[in-house]
Amino acid sequence: MEHGLPSKWLMKQADSSLCLGSCTACNSCKRAGGTQIERDRNKFDEVLKMNIEKVEKNHEVCAIIYSEEIVITDPQSALDILMRAKYEVGTKNIVIDKKLIAEDFFILRTGLAGEILQKYINYGGRIAIYGDYSHYTSKPLKDFIYESNKGKDVFFVSTQKEAIEMLTR
Template sequence: MKTEHLKKNEIDIAVISNDEKIIVDAQSALDLVMTIQYETGETKIVIDKRVICNDLFILSTEIAGEILQKLINYQVKVAIYGDYSHYSSKPLHDFIYESNHGKDFFFVGTKEEAIQKLSST
């Protein structure tokens, strides 16, 4: 796992990338977040969509909801960047829309957008 630490607008942000899937269920997401918090103290995390299992984007698996709830419980804000254009599920599009209009969990196209989103919340 590659972790990049940066500061934008006086806000510390961790940026996570990897060649393999890191988040495969709610527990692995929580483990990642707790590791980042323990090692850096950062509570704003940018995640490359490629490190997340595809099941997160199938809402009937309930993984997305479980992860979102854990992040909110631990007061962690996350922006996931990547291409979402190939998903045709209306519930997923609605979930992404609602998340992007909230304050804790965001889906954006690029790493730069993710950093901007977290540095302005």
């Protein structure tokens, strides 16, 4: 990691100097058009715009995620949040408002929920998502929420307080 950015955003120029990928001067950026690199950089910037609050209860630490905008849009952004919480707060217990997660997460046929939650499980993460689920009519989603809440890694609850309780019991 150089310049404060993960290496995937850095590109080698013809003269071997490093570029952040958003210029139009180097050959690599001209070929890439800067578009994919700029999209990746924007996702990274979204993760930076969030705040994390450390909460400790029953000798367990949780990271509460706050932001003015959606911060989980794909598996990589979800993993970035998990790793940032681990680095900054020292925990893999994530508490997040459902408003900060892309709506596609709650449409199970997109596969987004499965991809994200599989990443969390693979990396030892636990997540409690709080918010109002009453407007969802999908039986598969309701079943998914019910089954998740019976486990110990993924929870869907109404309030932030309940989310913290689920991760610290």
